[in-house]
Amino acid sequence: MLRIKSGKRIYEGVEVQSYDPSLIVIKLNNGYNIGFRRDKVEIERLEDTDGGMQKREREAIGGTYDVSILGTGGTIASYVDYSTGAVHPARSTSELLRFMPEIKSIARVGARVLFSVFSENMRCEHWKRIAQEVKEELDAGAKGVVVTHGTDTLCYTASALAFMLPQIGGPVVLTGAQRSTDRPSSDGFLNLMASTRLALTDLGEVTIAMHAGSSDDSVAVHRATRTRKMHTSARSAFQTIGSAPLGYVRNDGIELTEHRKKADETVIDARMDEGVTLLYFYPGMRTEILDAVTERSSGVVIAGTGLGHVSDDLIESIEACGKPVCIVSQCINGSTNLNVYATGRKLLNAGAIPCADMLPETACVKLMWVLGHTKDRDEVAGLMQRNIAGEICDRRSL
Numbered sequence: 001m002l003r004i005k006s007g008k009r010i011y012e013g014v015e016v017q018s019y020d021p022s023l024i025v026i027k028l029n030n031g032y033n034i035g036f037r038r039d040k041v042e043i044e045r046l047e048d049t050d051g052g053m054q055k056r057e058r059e060a061i062g063g064t065y066d067v068s069i070l071g072t073g074g075t076i077a078s079y080v081d082y083s084t085g086a087v088h089p090a091r092s093t094s095e096l097l098r099f100m101p102e103i104k105s106i107a108r109v110g111a112r113v114l115f116s117v118f119s120e121n122m123r124c125e126h127w128k129r130i131a132q133e134v135k136e137e138l139d140a141g142a143k144g145v146v147v148t149h150g151t152d153t154l155c156y157t158a159s160a161l162a163f164m165l166p167q168i169g170g171p172v173v174l175t176g177a178q179r180s181t182d183r184p185s186s187d188g189f190l191n192l193m194a195s196t197r198l199a200l201t202d203l204g205e206v207t208i209a210m211h212a213g214s215s216d217d218s219v220a221v222h223r224a225t226r227t228r229k230m231h232t233s234a235r236s237a238f239q240t241i242g243s244a245p246l247g248y249v250r251n252d253g254i255e256l257t258e259h260r261k262k263a264d265e266t267v268i269d270a271r272m273d274e275g276v277t278l279l280y281f282y283p284g285m286r287t288e289i290l291d292a293v294t295e296r297s298s299g300v301v302i303a304g305t306g307l308g309h310v311s312d313d314l315i316e317s318i319e320a321c322g323k324p325v326c327i328v329s330q331c332i333n334g335s336t337n338l339n340v341y342a343t344g345r346k347l348l349n350a351g352a353i354p355c356a357d358m359l360p361e362t363a364c365v366k367l368m369w370v371l372g373h374t375k376d377r378d379e380v381a382g383l384m385q386r387n388i389a390g391e392i393c394d395r396r397s398l
Contacts, residue, residue, distance in 0.1 A: 002026055005042040012046070031185070067144050067199045068137040069192075071113040072122075072130065072157075074150030074176045107196050110142070119150025119157075119176075124274045124368065127160040131270050134165060134172055138266045144171035144199025148192070151176040151229060151237070154208060158224035159362045160272075162206040162389040163369040167267040171203035174224070175210060178235050187211040187235040194219035194249035201254060204262035205390070211235040212248060219249045221256065225362045225391035228332075242333060242357050242393040260390075271372035273298045278364040280330065281310045287317050294321035299367045299380070301326045302352075303360045308336030309343045319350035324371070324380045326353045328363045353381045356392045366391060 004011045004026065013026030016033055024043065025035045103109055114133055115126065134145045149157055158174045165172065175195040177188030187210075195209040198221060208227050212220035213236050222240045231237035240246075247256035275298030279290070294300055300323060304310050308327040310318075318325045327347060329336050335357035338344030348354070355363050363384075370383045387394070 001046040003044040003046055004036060005044075006036055006040065066142050067107040067109050067146060067196050068142040069109060069111040069146045069148065069196075070130065070133055070137070071111065071116065071148045072119075072126070072150075073116040074119055074148060074154075103193060103196055106193070107143075107200065109196070110137075117150075119153040122150075122153050122157055124160070124272050127157055127164065128270045128272065130157065131161055131164040131268055134161070134168070135266045135268045138169045142170065144173065144201070144203070146192070146195045146199050147172065147174045149174050149176050151178060151210075154238075155224075155227050155229060155359075156361050156365055158206055158208050158227065159365040159389075159391070160369070162224040162391075163366060164268060164270040164272070165206060165266065166269055166389070167263045167265070168204055168206070169264065169266040170262050171199045171201055172206045173198050173203075174206070174208050178211070178233055178237060185235070187216075190216055191219055197254060198249055201256065202261050203256070203259055205260040207246060208238060209249065210238040212245075217251055220245045221247045221249065223390045225366075225389050226359065226393070228359060228361070241359060243395070272368045273371035274368060275299070276301065276364055276368045276371065278360060279303070280360075281305060281314075283311070285311065285314065287313055290314050290317045291321070294318075294323050294325070297323060298371050298375075299324040299326070301328060301355075301360060301363045301367055303328050303330045304336070305330055307334075307340055307344060308338055308347070308354055309341065310347070312343065312346070315343075315346050315350050318347065318352055324353060324367065324377060324384075325351070326355050326363055326367055326384055328355050328358055328360050330360075333357075351377070353384050355384055358391050362391045 002013065002015050011026065011028065011034060013028040016025040016027050018025045022038055023035045024038050025033055027033050114129060130147060137145050154174055154176055161172060173195040175191045177186060177191060179186045191210055198209055206224040208222040208224060209219050212218040222238060222245050226240050226242060227238055228241050229237050230239050246259050247254065277293050277297040278301045279293055280303045302310060302325060304327050306329065308329050327336055327338065336354045338348045338354045367384065370380055374380060
């Protein structure tokens, strides 16, 4: 805890490690950070702040374990350079953990930056790299793996890992932040601490751990294939669709409901076909658009209206294309059903594959994985309609 006199003004706050030795940075009581040139201010050390929170976290866990943190970029792994005011992504292990030293009090943490990209630039090759690194970490003895990731395409990566890692020897937890670490409302610290604790459990599936509400006391645990980002900037943007979250990580412990338990070994199956297109139907969509898409794609996922409908003039193109065409709904909740209306029955007769209540982004990633294993239309349909990684809900909560 420092008191800094700058001219006639006095500021008090907790010292934050600076990337520029000529600057000193403190976190004020209101949560914001402020930086000064060391040679322009008077600095008085008031007291040392030790890890009271660290002690509580250590007692909550009851020991130390091995957790591997793999950085891929995103807001959670970004920091502010106070000499310029710009935000930069972490590019090294030390930068990844610099603002969260408390995490080492609950686990023996090994952190590595695999790559640092904005999540909209993630591709199938990145998913495969993450899956391979996850397997290597678990095979090497890590109890669990945390993957830090940008939030915009977090659900795509999580779904891809869920299919590419059909059996895992420990929890694989993806997390991110909606707000950067220099903001008082940042959710990155809570999300990463909760994800590390979650990585020490008996979870045997890929999950997403993100802020659960408006308060800083709970992180929700979502199944990878049932999660959507529902808000551009809210900390509680991520929600489980069609059912309840798998559980919560709170200050007083971890609560998990039904979930797959970890296996004795980790199996990777990363065969993917990147030539899949996700298409959002809209009234008046021209047939030549669909024809052009199917011609250039290995398979297509169409998010149709309501129960999974498209206009009549597109159905002939779906039948003639000779490619797998999967149908999901644009609606947030509920399931496709092509047996109710005449349009749906025409789609079935044209060979369209209804995908139950699968989320559009999950269906897109799953079709990539399925086409990486078979091009046979009947086998594709069978796999797309089989619940492989919890992507289809047998029951729906209201």
